Amino acid sequence: MASATGRTDEGPLVASPALIAATRKLRPAESDAIPFVIAPRKYMPAWTGGDDGGADYDRACAVDGVGALKIGQGQGLVVSEPGGLMFWPTDTGGLLVIWHGADSATGCIAAALSIPNKQYKKQRATLTVAKGAEELVIFDSFSRGDSLKRTGKIGDDGLATFPFRLSPGTVDIAVVWNYEAEVKVGKRVEDTMVGVLRLERR
Numbered sequence: 219m220a221s222a223t224g225r226t227d228e229g230p231l232v233a234s235p236a237l238i239a240a241t242r243k244l245r246p247a248e249s250d251a252i253p254f255v256i257a258p259r260k261y262m263p264a265w266t267g268g269d270d271g272g273a274d275y276d277r278a279c280a281v282d283g284v285g286a287l288k289i290g291q292g293q294g295l296v297v298s299e300p301g302g303l304m305f306w307p308t309d310t311g312g313l314l315v316i317w318h319g320a321d322s323a324t325g326c327i328a329a330a331l332s333i334p335n336k337q338y339k340k341q342r343a344t345l346t347v348a349k350g351a352e353e354l355v356i357f358d359s360f361s362r363g364d365s366l367k368r369t370g371k372i373g374d375d376g377l378a379t380f381p382f383r384l385s386p387g388t389v390d391i392a393v394v395w396n397y398e399a400e401v402k403v404g405k406r407v408e409d410t411m412v413g414v415l416r417l418e419r420r
Contacts, residue, residue, distance in 0.1 A: 229400075229402075230399070231332050231400065231402065233325070233402065237324060237328060238403060238404065244304060244324075244327070245304070245378060245380075246303055246315075246378070247304065249303070249357075250358065251300040252278075252279075252300075252360055253281060253297065253358075253359045254303050254358060254359060255294055255295070255358075256294050256296075256297065256314075256355070256356050257354065257357070257363060258289065258290075258293075258351035259381065260292070260350065260351055260353075261290030261294070261351065262289075262357075262363030264289055264290030264291075265290075265294075265359075265363035266362055266363075267361045269362055278359035279359070281297075282298060283297075283393070283395075284296065284297050284341055284343050284391060286343045289363075292351050293348075297316070297415065302317035303315070303316055303356050304380050305356065305380060306327050310419060311417040311418045312384065312417050313327075313416055314414065315327060315330045315414055316415075317412065318396065319411040320408060321403075321406070321410070322403055322408060325403055325408040328399075328410075329410045330397075330412050332399060333394050333397050337397070338393065338394055339392060339393055339394070344390055344391060345389040345391065345417065347384045347385065347387060351386075352384060353381060354382055354384060355379050355380065355382075356380040356382075357380075384417065387419050388420050389417045390418050391416070392416045392418070393414065394413060394414050394416075395413045396412075
């Protein structure tokens, strides 16, 4: 796993060369400012989005912040905060990083990795990842899960998706909804604002 960042005595965070290389092609899922749903790949077809009366989309819109909900025979999450959303693995689980304002994915991940533990607020919502459902996909909640291409990162409606994996088990969630940092990426200093949901295995 690429190392995160270093900090000069006075000045911005510094994205390491390894992190810059690892994030060069990273792109967030996009949702046109509507809630994201994070569903196990195998249960995505059960998500009807805005079709069939829009019941699933309404369930997503009823979530404030982050919430768990049933999707098919499994469990998923809804994240209501607007902004691009991507996943970064960690030794204890991973980070769901919301791109609020930034010049690069590198800046977003570097900022997310630098957030002090004391700034996170534990949430009541948890995520249970079942065996056989370790691959999850981030996509916009209005789309039908079965309308999204299985192998691509762009749905049929042109909205990006983001697949990732989590080990089976229960995952606790803590959040920082807004975090600002200056990040030096190569020779450029970037003003960066992110939100982060930290997923930690029990």
